[in-house]
Structures are given as C-alpha cells and as structure tokens.
Amino acid sequence: MRTWDSDSEVEEEEDRSPLLGEQDVAQGNIQYRIPDKVPACCSARYNLAVLALFGFFMLYALRVNLSVALVDMVNSTSSQQVNSSASVCPDHSASPQVPRNTTGKKYDWDADTQGWILCSFFFGYILTQIPGGHIAGRFGGKLLLGFGILGTAIFTLLTPLAADLGAGYLIAVRALEGFGEGVTFPAMHAMWSSWAPPLERSRLLSLSYAGCQLGTVVSLPVSGLICYYLDWIYVFYIFGALGVVWFILWFFLVSDTPQSHRTISDSEKEYILSTLKHELSKDTDVPICAILKSMPLWAIVVAHFSYNWTFYTLLTLLPTYMKEILRFNVQENGFLSALPYFGCWLCMIITGYVADLMREKFNFSTVAVRKIFNTFGMVGPAVFLLAAGYTGCNYTLAVVFLTLSTTIGGFSMSGYNINHLDIAPSFAGLLLGITNTFGTIPGMVGPVIGKALTHDNTVAQWQVVFYIAAAINIFGAIFFAIFASGSVQDWAVGTKKAQRS
Incomplete structure (x- = not known):
C-alpha cells in the first residue's frame, strides 16, 4: 500500500502524472490509498492483452502477406527492367533442393501497378480512423475491432478471385480490407482506456500491439513457403480462415469494460476502476477545438507520421529489396524479411516492461519516459537504415543493419504510441484515430514513391529511398521531444486546473 499525507510527497508524486487521485492531491493535502496490485497471471486484463495480441497478429498477417505473394504473382519480365548496372548485386542464392511449385497464375503488372496495389489498402484504411475512434469511445471497441478483422479476413479470402478479374478489382478489394482494419487500433485504444491501470499501461499495450510484429514475423516466411511449395492463392485462403477463427474467440471471451466482464474477480475490478477513476472525463461532449489546438497531440501526430514512413516503407518494399538488390530467392526472402520484425517484437515486450519500471520504481516522470523511448525508437532506426544503404552487396551486413533498424523502432511503442x-x-x-489518419498517409504514398524511385533497382536508387525515410524519422523525433506532454490535458477532464508534465 502507498499513502500520501504531506506536501513534499504530493509534489514528488505529481511529477509522475497521471496516477490515481493526482487531480485531488494537486488541489490539497488529501490522503488516499492505491489498492494492492492484482497479480497478472490469469487476470482479465492480461487475458485481454493476449487475445488482442493474437488479434493484431491476424491483422498484420492479413495485411503483409500480399507483399510476399505479389513477388510470386507477377511475371518477372514485366515486374522489372533489365539492368546491367554494376550497382546491382550478383545472384548469390543457392539453388533450392526441392523443386518449387510453378503452377500459380502470373499477371503482367508493371512496377507502377504493383505500387498502387500495395498502397491501395491505405486508401480504405485512412477513411475509418477517426469515425472508428469516435464510435469506440461512445459505444465500446469490442465489436468494432472484432468485425473490422473479420471483414478483412473475408476480403482476404476473395483476393485470388479479385486478382483474376484484374488489377483494378484487386486494388478495390485491398481498399475494402483497409476500410475494415482502419477501426481496429482506435477501438483497441478505447478499450485500454477502461482496462489499463496507468502504471501497467506500457506493458499491457506493448503486449497487445506486439501482435503486429509477431504477425509480420510469421506471415512473411510462411507466405514465402506457401508460395514456394503450394501456390500463392493459398496464402490468402489460409490466413483468411484463421482470421475467422480468431473472431469467434474474441466475440465470446472479451468484454468492453471491467464492469461488463463475466468472470473478472472483484479485487481486479476494484483495482482497475480505482486507478482510472480520476483520469476519465464524465462529459460526453468532445472538445473538438481544444483537441485541435493541443500541441501535445500534434507532437504525437508528427511522430506517428514520421515513424510510419520508415515502417511502411520497409513493410511493403523489403521483400522487393531482398529479391532485386540482395538477390535472395523466395524462401530466403520470406525468412529474412521477417527477421527485423522478430527483433521489433522482442524489443516492444522488453521496453514496455522497462518503461513501466522506470515510472513505478525509479520515479521517472511520464513525459521523460515517453521522450526517452521515442527518441531511441526513431533516431536509431534512421541511423541503421542509412547504414544499410551503404553496405553494397555485403548481404550479411545489410540484413544486420535492416534488422537493427526495425528492432530499435520497438522503443517507440513506449513513446508516442x-x-x-x-x-x-x-x-x-x-485521438489515435486522428493521429493514425496522418500516420496512414505514408502507407498511401510511400510504396508509390518507393517504386517510382527504384525502377532500375540499383543500390543508388534504394539509397535515396532510405535517405528520405531517415530524414523524416529524425524530424519526428525532434518535434516530439520538444512538444510532447505526459499529463492529462485540461480539456480531457473538464477542469481548468493545469497539471505538471
């Protein structure tokens, strides 16, 4: 148990905002208690985090499998120009011992068409961010998130048919997938606002959103194996079916709030509600003007946009870079493209725990933790991405630098995210709907710009792509470090009383 009953102790705890009762404490010398922490094992809040992890696993598995499958869907003669430049690395991949399947259909889509196919997902994704956040905040995020992933799974099952009908149909289906996925992150954030105690916030959210990286880790190599041994169409059938199975589990096992959960213990319910009761506003009106004028929010917007530029550039184009520059075959491509995201997954889990530990045990302020982790998570990837562009044909060093770039990006989960x-x-x-709307723009334009800049697939052209991503990342890190806050804003609680950050 912790108690506060002196002005000096109030001052010390206020700097770690937001914590239980901080607003009441700031207004006077009030004594209160934080209830004993309920163990994590088998708790409802950690069960939610695990189910969310598998949900975001499916979300990204359904999103990124096209990046690998597309390499196998396109005729090689139409997907690239013959290039005799010495800047292109020689083919080094060993000949596979098992003959690959060659019966899959091929399509004559040029580089520009492929770029539009890869980015079309984000044209639907951007439309549902803000509406999804608003609806989840008013009515709960469980069904919104569940049906968002279910819709994506269904359209994934329809992807082979759409590809057969033509590139335009495939682009439309991918846009509809994005439309469904657009509500998922805002819905999950809305659920965590009712479920995550402040001093467990970093680890709970890191655990749930680490499913994105885990989905990428599994989907990329597995998609490569499916393409190699079976047919690229099974990539979409297998992952689409798994998405439907996940929805059934989510529908029956999850609740929007602790109050509506059927099996949560009374002690855990009391613990969660007590730690959150002084943070949540009772007003139903959305302070739109105050939100739009909030510099701490714009700090998140800029950081989100900047981080996603690098993230989506690698997410959509890394398999192409592995094939066309580093000359890995389809089996190697899937595994090596997944390696960076395995590192990021581990980094997110570890840093989420460390961030909470810094606040709880070492009295770091919330804003200090967010800025420290965000700076590492954005500057580090920029440095190693640039380094990867100058490894030439040193395959080992290139893979190491790309892996480090994405791995260190996991720090940002405990930063702006x-x-x-x-x-x-x-x-x-x-708020996540707002920031993710801006964060979706890189996914819309990044693949198109990347493909446009790398028509000849030379090392020099890819260096330009990496330079752009690194510069944007560093700018976002600086902006967040200057303007970010760790305090509950006045407009979010309906009070004129300012809080320290």
Whole structure:
C-alpha cells in the first residue's frame, strides 16, 4: 500500500502524472490509498492483452502477406527492367533442393501497378480512423475491432478471385480490407482506456500491439513457403480462415469494460476502476477545438507520421529489396524479411516492461519516459537504415543493419504510441484515430514513391529511398521531444486546473 499525507510527497508524486487521485492531491493535502496490485497471471486484463495480441497478429498477417505473394504473382519480365548496372548485386542464392511449385497464375503488372496495389489498402484504411475512434469511445471497441478483422479476413479470402478479374478489382478489394482494419487500433485504444491501470499501461499495450510484429514475423516466411511449395492463392485462403477463427474467440471471451466482464474477480475490478477513476472525463461532449489546438497531440501526430514512413516503407518494399538488390530467392526472402520484425517484437515486450519500471520504481516522470523511448525508437532506426544503404552487396551486413533498424523502432511503442492514453484517456480512441489518419498517409504514398524511385533497382536508387525515410524519422523525433506532454490535458477532464508534465 502507498499513502500520501504531506506536501513534499504530493509534489514528488505529481511529477509522475497521471496516477490515481493526482487531480485531488494537486488541489490539497488529501490522503488516499492505491489498492494492492492484482497479480497478472490469469487476470482479465492480461487475458485481454493476449487475445488482442493474437488479434493484431491476424491483422498484420492479413495485411503483409500480399507483399510476399505479389513477388510470386507477377511475371518477372514485366515486374522489372533489365539492368546491367554494376550497382546491382550478383545472384548469390543457392539453388533450392526441392523443386518449387510453378503452377500459380502470373499477371503482367508493371512496377507502377504493383505500387498502387500495395498502397491501395491505405486508401480504405485512412477513411475509418477517426469515425472508428469516435464510435469506440461512445459505444465500446469490442465489436468494432472484432468485425473490422473479420471483414478483412473475408476480403482476404476473395483476393485470388479479385486478382483474376484484374488489377483494378484487386486494388478495390485491398481498399475494402483497409476500410475494415482502419477501426481496429482506435477501438483497441478505447478499450485500454477502461482496462489499463496507468502504471501497467506500457506493458499491457506493448503486449497487445506486439501482435503486429509477431504477425509480420510469421506471415512473411510462411507466405514465402506457401508460395514456394503450394501456390500463392493459398496464402490468402489460409490466413483468411484463421482470421475467422480468431473472431469467434474474441466475440465470446472479451468484454468492453471491467464492469461488463463475466468472470473478472472483484479485487481486479476494484483495482482497475480505482486507478482510472480520476483520469476519465464524465462529459460526453468532445472538445473538438481544444483537441485541435493541443500541441501535445500534434507532437504525437508528427511522430506517428514520421515513424510510419520508415515502417511502411520497409513493410511493403523489403521483400522487393531482398529479391532485386540482395538477390535472395523466395524462401530466403520470406525468412529474412521477417527477421527485423522478430527483433521489433522482442524489443516492444522488453521496453514496455522497462518503461513501466522506470515510472513505478525509479520515479521517472511520464513525459521523460515517453521522450526517452521515442527518441531511441526513431533516431536509431534512421541511423541503421542509412547504414544499410551503404553496405553494397555485403548481404550479411545489410540484413544486420535492416534488422537493427526495425528492432530499435520497438522503443517507440513506449513513446508516442501510448502517449494518447497519457494526455486524454477518455478520448484515447478518438485521438489515435486522428493521429493514425496522418500516420496512414505514408502507407498511401510511400510504396508509390518507393517504386517510382527504384525502377532500375540499383543500390543508388534504394539509397535515396532510405535517405528520405531517415530524414523524416529524425524530424519526428525532434518535434516530439520538444512538444510532447505526459499529463492529462485540461480539456480531457473538464477542469481548468493545469497539471505538471
């Protein structure tokens, strides 16, 4: 148990905002208690995190499998120009011992068409971010998130048919997949605003959103194996079916809030509700003007946009880089493209725990933790991405630098990505919808720009792609370090009383 009953102790704890009762403490010398922490094992909040992890696993498995399958769907003669430049690395891949399947259909899509196919997902994705956040904040995120992933799974099952009908149909189906996935992150943030105690926030959100990296880790190599030994169409059939299975589990095992959960213990319910009761606003009106004027929110917007530029550039184009520059075959491509995201998954889990530990045990302020982790998570990837562009044909070093670039990006989960819940828990879903709308723009334009800049697939052309991503990342890190906050904002709790950050 912790108690506070002196002005000096109030001052010390206020700097770690937001914590239980901080607003009441800041207004006077009030003594209160934080209830004993309920163990994580078998708790409802950690069960939610694990189910969410598998949900975001499916979300990204359904999103990224096209990046690998597309390499196998396109005729090699139409997918690239013959290039005699010495800047292109020689083919080094060993000949596979098992003959690959060659019966899959091939399509004559040029590089520009492939770029539009890869980015079309984000044209639907951007439309449902803000509406998804608003709806989840008012009515709950469980069904919104569940049906979002279910819709994506169904359209994934229809992908082979759409490809057969033509590139336009495939682009339309991918846009509809994005439309369904667009509500998922805002819905999950809205759920965590009711489920995540402040001092467990980093680890719970890191655990659930680490499913994105895990889905990428599994989907990329497995998609490569399916393409190699079976047919690229089974990539979409297998992952689509798994998405439907996940939805059934989510529908029956998850609740929007601790109050509506059927099996949560009374002690855990009391613990969660007690730690959150002074953070959540009772007002139903959304303070739109105050939100749009909030510099801490714009700090998250800029950081989100900047980080996603590098993330989506690698997510959609790394398999192409592995094939056309580093000359790996389809089996190697899937495994090596997944390696960076395995590192990021581990980094997110570890740093989420460390971030909470810094706040709880070492009295770091919330804003200090967010800025430290965000700076590491954005500057580090920029440095190693640039380094990867100058490895030439040193395959080992290139893979190491690309892996480090994406791995270190996992620090940012405890930086800008969780900061919505710090500054406005009541509107976390809506805020994530706003920032993710801007964060989706790189996914829309990044693949198109990347493909346009790498028509000849030379090392020099890819260096330009990496330079652009690194510069944007560094700018986002600096902007967040200057303007970010760790306090619940006045407009988020309906009070004029300012809080320290």
